[in-house]
Amino acid sequence: MPLRLHNTLTRAIELVTPANADGVFRMYCCGPTVYGPSHIGNFRAFVVQDVLRRALEIELGAEKVLHARNITDVDDRIIVQTQTEKRSLAEITAHWSGLFHADCRALNLLPPHYEPSAVEHIPAQVALIERLIFHRHAYRADDGSVYFDVSTYPAYGGLARLDFTALRKQTTNSAGEANLADKYDREAAADFALWKARKPEDGSNYWPSPWGEGRPGWHIECSAMIEKIFGGQTIDLHGGGIDLIFPHHENEIAQSCCAHESEPGYSFVRHWFHNAHLLLEDTKMSRSLGNLYTVADIQKMGFDPVVLRYVLLTAHYRSPLVFTQNGLEAAQSALHKLDKHLLALALRATGDAAKTKETLLRLKKSSPKALRWGRFATAWEVLTDDLNVPGTLGEIFKVEPKAATVEQAKEDLEGLLKITVGVLGLDLPLPETKILVPDEIVELAKQRWAAKQAKDFAKADALRKELSARGWKSLDRKDGYDLAKE
Numbered sequence: 001m002p003l004r005l006h007n008t009l010t011r012a013i014e015l016v017t018p019a020n021a022d023g024v025f026r027m028y029c030c031g032p033t034v035y036g037p038s039h040i041g042n043f044r045a046f047v048v049q050d051v052l053r054r055a056l057e058i059e060l061g062a063e064k065v066l067h068a069r070n071i072t073d074v075d076d077r078i079i080v081q082t083q084t085e086k087r088s089l090a091e092i093t094a095h096w097s098g099l100f101h102a103d104c105r106a107l108n109l110l111p112p113h114y115e116p117s118a119v120e121h122i123p124a125q126v127a128l129i130e131r132l133i134f135h136r137h138a139y140r141a142d143d144g145s146v147y148f149d150v151s152t153y154p155a156y157g158g159l160a161r162l163d164f165t166a167l168r169k170q171t172t173n174s175a176g177e178a179n180l181a182d183k184y185d186r187e188a189a190a191d192f193a194l195w196k197a198r199k200p201e202d203g204s205n206y207w208p209s210p211w212g213e214g215r216p217g218w219h220i221e222c223s224a225m226i227e228k229i230f231g232g233q234t235i236d237l238h239g240g241g242i243d244l245i246f247p248h249h250e251n252e253i254a255q256s257c258c259a260h261e262s263e264p265g266y267s268f269v270r271h272w273f274h275n276a277h278l279l280l281e282d283t284k285m286s287r288s289l290g291n292l293y294t295v296a297d298i299q300k301m302g303f304d305p306v307v308l309r310y311v312l313l314t315a316h317y318r319s320p321l322v323f324t325q326n327g328l329e330a331a332q333s334a335l336h337k338l339d340k341h342l343l344a345l346a347l348r349a350t351g352d353a354a355k356t357k358e359t360l361l362r363l364k365k366s367s368p369k370a371l372r373w374g375r376f377a378t379a380w381e382v383l384t385d386d387l388n389v390p391g392t393l394g395e396i397f398k399v400e401p402k403a404a405t406v407e408q409a410k411e412d413l414e415g416l417l418k419i420t421v422g423v424l425g426l427d428l429p430l431p432e433t434k435i436l437v438p439d440e441i442v443e444l445a446k447q448r449w450a451a452k453q454a455k456d457f458a459k460a461d462a463l464r465k466e467l468s469a470r471g472w473k474s475l476d477r478k479d480g481y482d483l484a485k486e
């Protein structure tokens, strides 16, 4: 079955196919703003987009999918941070984008083919703003900032389907502070800043433009980069979290469509792909609420990033996902089950315990598209229906682990690798070393060993029980101990 996805623009499930004659599928996703660690809620979007990309590569071939994801490395919040930390914009953004990339690798995300940064593309943004002024969709305010004139684009609001009774025109900068901000909370259509005139607090973070020194607004960044990377062609898919639908994506549409208004039939994006939030017991995880978890936090809790990746895939991408410790534990045991299934199939297929791992790793290196589905074809079919990952996982576990024949085992082995590693991006088989021990367990075990050495057997036993209550045991040797899961 060809891949079908929900399109936010039409609110319908539609076939996903490349628009351009070259058959290349072009996708663009809004990336992180690098002024702090990305939290696992941010990574929900990137993991879901990664599964989508892998599914497209299975369907179209890896060489037919182009994926771009930007890095926002200048905005209000980063500039505030340059002042509080007394470090340069470049230092701050290099540090946090480095950490972002390390987290992406830990979560087994395929690197995008293009990863443009806002600071590296100032001229492209200036050029796009010039076109919008030329076509009378943008105007320069008295302070040197440039605004998009929302009233000149009657289709504004079409993606979010907001009914704007009054479009707020901003003519001076007196009431305009909110419109200058990179972040919006209000559901109101208002002219928004394309270029922000230099202010004293910007420090050295400004660039020249025909309208004076300043810096680009956040929204223009994505329109300009899409234009630059994909040469003004229609892109097939644009992704992001649902919070970006309005105003960010609405503004991207307005900017790009107005810049191309002289081209009849121009279309900016065919398919809008939005994922729901990650919740912590009914509240959204966000930096401003101070309730965020990072990939490192999850590792400190004793879970490998592959467990987090699995958790992030346990709800359908358009449904909110509630993050809990129980969810992590359930994901861990599900992964162990998949691991066992893979090893059992590999053993049956090779008939030689010594060759099991080697065969698995060799198959894992081959292109997922080239592998057969075996009895996992249904799992893929389910996935093609609006990226139904929870349904896919259900189908995978429905397959009886025992294969009837060696030939069946060979096909199934390919199929299970294809769906779990190739499509879902779960880095299996799990290496032994991937069992991480949480800090508190390490500490308890240390105390227990010390008590035992001091012959305080009552204390050592109490600590043994405490370890056991947390699911761990100490395997003692003469000269030390190893920790194992009970």
Ligand SMILES: [Zn+2]
Pocket: 029, 030, 031, 222, 248
């Ligand atoms: Zn964007």
